[in-house]
Amino acid sequence: MLSQRTARLTSSLIRDILAAAQRPGMISFAGGLPASETLALPRLEDVPDGVMQYGPSEGEPALREAVAERARAMGMRCDASQVLILTGSQQGIDLVSKLLIDPGTPVLLEAPTYLAALQSFQFFGADCRSVALGEHGPDLDALRAGLAAKPAFAYLIPTFQNPSGRCYDAAHRDATAEALDAQQVLLVEDDPYRELVYDEACERTPLCARLTRAPWIYLGSFSKTLAPGLRVGYLIASPELFPYLLKLKQAADLHSNRLSQWLVLSQLQGDFAGHLARLRTLYRERRDQMHAALSEQLGEAASWQCPPGGLFFWLQLNTPGIDTRTLLPEAMARGLAFMPGEPFFPNAPAAVSAMRLNFSHSDPASLRQGVRLLAELLHEQQEG
Amino acid sequence: MLSQRTARLTSSLIRDILAAAQRPGMISFAGGLPASETLALPRLEDVPDGVMQYGPSEGEPALREAVAERARAMGMRCDASQVLILTGSQQGIDLVSKLLIDPGTPVLLEAPTYLAALQSFQFFGADCRSVALGEHGPDLDALRAGLAAKPAFAYLIPTFQNPSGRCYDAAHRDATAEALDAQQVLLVEDDPYRELVYDEACERTPLCARLTRAPWIYLGSFSKTLAPGLRVGYLIASPELFPYLLKLKQAADLHSNRLSQWLVLSQLQGDFAGHLARLRTLYRERRDQMHAALSEQLGEAASWQCPPGGLFFWLQLNTPGIDTRTLLPEAMARGLAFMPGEPFFPNAPAAVSAMRLNFSHSDPASLRQGVRLLAELLHEQQEG
Known part of the structure; x- marks a missing residue:
């Protein structure tokens, strides 16, 4: 049944x-x-009237623009039209699974990797293959071999990885991006921890910013910096992938919570730094x-x-x-x-x-x- | 790809x-x-401290209890442990699709039916079969024949149906529940409009309350009565189905927005009537x-x-x-x-x-x- x-x-x-x-x-x-x-509990002064009504599946325009601006500051080419606000970045993993995974679809992951992503990919029937993660990034020979086998996508967490805490150095970022471009394998980069940096010398520019040919989906979150209880995250995608992801978002929950989008925006516009x-x-x-x-x-x-x-x-x-x-x-x-x-x-x-x-x-x-x-x-x- | x-x-x-x-x-x-x-925009006085933190995938305990209490008042046998708070009841349709549909799985629907449910079922590959909806409910002969063919589930909107506006009368509710029980076909009852009643004589007791043998999932919403922008809905399920739905909810977005759950609860506890x-x-x-x-x-x-x-x-x-x-x-x-x-x-x-x-x-x-x-x-x- x-x-x-x-x-x-x-x-x-x-x-x-x-x-x-x-x-x-x-x-x-x-x-x-x-x-x-x-x-901190937010104050609800000056909440715009409309936020109780149905809203756009893409997300609030002002929040999409604020996310795009921050992405550009990270070094990414990004227009607000590529930003999709999510009900937490976990939802991005669900949308990625729906978009890309049939039973038996090969997917390349770091070992170890984020367990809830792994569970979602396996639930949709992915053939999950892995590359060992070293102190400064993935085993590059294994990565190149894994990409040559043409997985549907590679799911990587280059910055302060969950669970290992590791951060790819610049050489591993460059080499990983080059290998993805060479095989034109889609990159799903999960980046919820990037703002929680304690050793400032770390290279943190997203892999997505380094790609020139491979398509990509970047997942970001406000759960680690503002409030997980609000469930506001986002994805940014290559323009050719965006329309599919938008339809999948609409089918999943119509749109994300508008009040919380507004609360996040007002905090980004305040003293977020x-x-x-x-x-x-x-x-x-x-x-x-x-x-x-x-x-x-x-x-x-x-x-x-x-x-x-x-x-x-x-x-x-x-x-x-x-x-x-x-x-x-x-x-x-x-x-x-x-x-x-x-x-x-x-x-x-x-x-x-x-x-x-x-x-x-x-x-x-x-x-x-x-x-x-x-x-x-x-x-x-x-x-x- | x-x-x-x-x-x-x-x-x-x-x-x-x-x-x-x-x-x-x-x-x-x-x-x-x-x-x-x-x-109306809510006031945020007395919001409990914890709502900004990660919360339970099931939903806030007090809201689950309030939903269960309302369900019992509608005539359903319902314990709070059967209630799963959703990011809008649209999410329930996504979870139902994941739980029940493989490519080719037969599903029985009213014709016409809610288009976003239809899209989700078709997206997951369902073989969508339909029963014509008459003025007082479905064509009962066609319904019985459709159920005898053992679909994975029947998706029905008995009360103020979308798009037809129709409401099953008591005889059609009884006959439909009896036919579901006879074949033990799972019922997914979508009921977002039940509180928007203008002709009070309408029979509105959920079909789920009439079932004695068939498993069931009931979908409810606060979008039509309180605020769609908050994206708070719920499902209530037969106990044997609940654990699967809970895991699917967790994989979809970890849990629903806690601030909004609290806002909905406070309105239910106020002058909701x-x-x-x-x-x-x-x-x-x-x-x-x-x-x-x-x-x-x-x-x-x-x-x-x-x-x-x-x-x-x-x-x-x-x-x-x-x-x-x-x-x-x-x-x-x-x-x-x-x-x-x-x-x-x-x-x-x-x-x-x-x-x-x-x-x-x-x-x-x-x-x-x-x-x-x-x-x-x-x-x-x-x-x-």
């Missing part, structure tokens, strides 16, 4: 973890939530606190790169062969939630001995206490 | 009509917009004005049922063989937009000589002037 794709709806492990992480007293490194104290600066200061402190706690408690048990931006540490246990999913029940019993590494891999190896730790949502005391709980658990594990 | 389903994205005729209908000076009977003066009473009074007047204008100007050229609720007149021209799409360019040149009948049919006959006219969004002078323009056009057509 149900569709074939429904059988590909993946397990509820992640939902279960995130739900359990809400329990009182639980320290959660599991989700990717902004710090709640950074989420100052807000971002404060956000970076707060999150940089928390990153440094988690890095210090990890160095103190887990310096011998695990390895990690201190992330130059974004929301996550990606912790690789030094003892191989431990599937971190097996650690989770005991961790949660002691009051700590984290995200095991396995669901982030398109084709997971036998035992993924990595985990993702969020540092934006916990206060300093919880960061220290959570790392202490994790260290105790890992040390017992090694002894036991 | 694009998915096979993208080739089934239908034409942009409807988008073009609705876009053109926005032009200054145009009288639009084309869309289904609430009267703008009924859409008084608001509905005022809305019905206003729309009843406009319905009566359009009915009077049509009777005066088009009594010989067309036939229609004065709709007991909802937002639309469905006008059948008395001269057969006129495809109303051919009238549209000249009508729009003279300043009138309407929706031609053809896109509302799963398998349209050669020339659909019907059209849908909205009466909620135009003021009395525009209602009269629009009908006058239409009458002139039709009289010229008959003479020409």
Whole structure:
């Protein structure tokens, strides 16, 4: 009775973890939530009258223009007519899946990659292939070979990647764009973390800005900088792809919430730069606190790169062969939630001995206490 | 490069009509917009702090409970755990399509039916079959035969149907529910217009409340009663279907806008009954004005049922063989937009000589002037 794709709806492990992480007293490194104290309630003065009525599927014209202006400042060629406002950038992943994936369609991803994108692509039946992500970007030989096999698209998160926190350097950005252009493979670039930069020297110009021949879809979000609860994101697409995406958006939910589009616009037009600066200061402190706690408690048990931006540490246990999913029940019993590494891999190896730790949502005391709980658990594990 | 389903994205005729209908000076009977003066801007006092943060995919618990309570008052067996808050009820159609439709899946619909549902089902590859809708409900013999062929589901709009304005009477509701139960075919009941009732004697108890064996999904909306711009709708599902729909919702946009859920809840907890009473009074007047204008100007050229609720007149021209799409360019040149009948049919006959006219969004002078323009056009057509 149900569709074939429904059988590909993946397990509820992640939902279960995130739900359990809400329990009182639980320290959660599991989700990717902004710090709640950074989420100011908006004032609703001067809201234009029309926002309660049906609106355009494309989004509010003034917000599309503001997004285009910001995209141009990032180095992209972008007209407002290429901007589609979304109900969160997660919706962009759904639209991309509908636009591009039939059962068996090959798709190229980083390993590890954003698990909710992976789930959506697999749900629509994609043949998900992966390229290992190194410290400064993807394995370029593997990337070129993967693109030569002509996937329908490559889904990449070059800047402060989820879950790894890594940021492609300029050489890897250039080489990746060149390889995409050479094969004319469509790039879907997911870029929700770019404003959360803590080490300013990072190269952050989008890959889309470097392309000259390959078509592209760029996904952006206001959830990490303004308010996830408003569900406002956007995509920017090559002109030839835009009309399809617009029809798909209309079929999905007619248009995005107009009140929230207006609230986002009014914040972009206010002191958004100052807000971002404060956000970076707060999150940089928390990153440094988690890095210090990890160095103190887990310096011998695990390895990690201190992330130059974004929301996550990606912790690789030094003892191989431990599937971190097996650690989770005991961790949660002691009051700590984290995200095991396995669901982030398109084709997971036998035992993924990595985990993702969020540092934006916990206060300093919880960061220290959570790392202490994790260290105790890992040390017992090694002894036991 | 694009998915096979993208080739089934239908034409942009409807988008073009609705876009053109926005032009200054145009009288639009084309869309289904609430009267703008009924859409009050909310006050944002007492908004709970948490609404800017990520929230549950199911929706806000208090809103789910309020929806369940209203559903029970309509006669449905409904617990809050069966309620999923949606980004507009259009999203429910997208989720239903994903859950139930593979290429070639048979689906049973009324003819005519809601065109954006039809488009979504066809986009996912459904084999759309239809049952003619009579004055008091579907042709019951055709319905029973259609259900005996075991479609994956039946999509029905029993109350103030879009586009026909018709309302199943009690006998047709009972017989339809009985036929669904007999074949255990899943019912998707779309019910966005139920509160816009002008002739109070209408039987409006949902079909879902009458089912005893068939699974069901009920789609509800706040767009017609509170504010379409907020994009808040909901579905209620048989318990066995709920977990799938929840996962699909999460994959589509994580969760619905929390601020808007709170605004809807606060209006439900306020004088919602008084608001509905005022809305019905206003729309009843406009319905009566359009009915009077049509009777005066088009009594010989067309036939229609004065709709007991909802937002639309469905006008059948008395001269057969006129495809109303051919009238549209000249009508729009003279300043009138309407929706031609053809896109509302799963398998349209050669020339659909019907059209849908909205009466909620135009003021009395525009209602009269629009009908006058239409009458002139039709009289010229008959003479020409």
